[in-house]
Amino acid sequence: MTGVLILDDLVVVLRRYVAFPSIESLHAVALWVAHCHALDAFESTPRLAALSPEKGSGKTRLLEVLGLVVPDPLHAVNISPAALYRLVDDRQPTLLLDECDTYLGVNIAKQHEDLRGLINAGHRRGATVYRGEVHGKGVKVVEFPAFAACALAGIGDLPDTILDRSIVVAMKRRAPHEHVEPFRDRLARPGAEAIRDRLAHWAELNLEHLRSTYPEMPAGLTDRPADVWEPLLAIADTAGGHWPITAREAAVSLNTERAKRDPSLGVLLLTDCRTVFSERDVDRLSTHDLIDALLELDESPWSDIRGKELDARGLANRLRKYEVRPGDHRFDDAVKKGYRIEDFHDAWSRYLPAVADVADVALSQSRKRAESPEVHGEDELGDDLHSFQSEPHHHPRASSNGNGQQGQQAQPIERDNEGAAA
The missing domain is CATH 3.40.50 (Rossmann fold)
Structure with a gap:
């Protein structure tokens, strides 16, 4: 068994x-x-x-x-x-x-x-x-x-x-x-x-x-x-x-979904800043450009925070508690206030931990199983x-297609003492 x-x-x-x-x-x-x-x-x-x-x-x-x-x-x-x-x-x-x-x-x-x-x-x-x-x-x-x-x-x-x-x-x-x-x-x-x-x-x-x-x-x-x-x-x-792989796939998937459930505005701001830097593929952004990019993000809250758009002071105040601060940096031929990507690294690593891809987890566990004889x-x-x-769950008898959780009854699976199907 x-x-x-x-x-x-x-x-x-x-x-x-x-x-x-x-x-x-x-x-x-x-x-x-x-x-x-x-x-x-x-x-x-x-x-x-x-x-x-x-x-x-x-x-x-x-x-x-x-x-x-x-x-x-x-x-x-x-x-x-x-x-x-x-x-x-x-x-x-x-x-x-x-x-x-x-x-x-x-x-x-x-x-x-x-x-x-x-x-x-x-x-x-x-x-x-x-x-x-x-x-x-x-x-x-x-x-x-x-x-x-x-x-x-x-x-x-x-x-x-x-x-x-x-x-x-x-x-x-x-x-x-x-x-x-x-x-x-x-x-x-x-x-x-x-x-x-x-x-x-x-x-x-x-x-x-x-x-x-x-x-x-x-x-x-x-x-x-x-x-x-x-x-x-x-x-x-x-x-x-299959359960060691199956369990870790479930852990990665559900933990990722859990992290997405109503994050604080601070965590959401860090997430959106990471998105902006990744999409722009730059190592620094002026405060003006960063705010403009944040306001352009789909479904972002930064255009309406208590009736006002996010501004330079608000951005600095929200990031300060994560020890991310603006500085004077060179952009082309001018020096402007802005943020470097390295300023965010510590906060991103602490508050936005990287989550393994489900496929990576499965591959890692498969390799370990192949190396272990047990x-x-x-x-x-x-x-x-x-x-x-990939397929909806069907049974041979008719089942309900209305709202809720009702359908037709099937016989339970029974196994003998050795775990084989009876």
């Missing part, structure tokens, strides 16, 4: 009922489910954030399916912090929190600091939260452990403190050509729970190996993103087959799974 076959079967079940926005997000969710079963092996647990701009995008359906394959699921739409503290203390469940925008959204999170604190703290093993409880005539400080796996689903965005600890899946309303099968708990449960049990058994057998595994990160994944992806890459490396599993289903990128 190899890890690669179990993960491949899990992908089939997830894909059957949920229209994912990309093959990478599908693979990331499968790895996240697997890491929930091996939580004791890891120092941190990434939050899974399924977010969409509108309702009817499959977020709740995703949580319903996850409830069949994760260990000890706790599915809640509205729960008090006090209840959640005690449930995590008693059971360490896998939290599946729906409609999180109503209590953790950007504009309302300050009203639920206790809950947000638990979600943030629970990312790291050993983290605790402290609360005062009345005992008799006095108040006693009580310590609650916070470490627990957590998936969140909601509309819009979440506070940066949560997103920085999350794998973000940008769910979308299903297009007419995207087909899924109808989800009926009583029909889906037997096959899904069989995969859950196989996954739990595999995780138990590989727990010690996972504890000692330190996966290599793709270029661009450092600091917090590395913490987020380390457990999933460890799962992939232990499973073997293979953890068989790659029987890997090529078929990648057809997701």
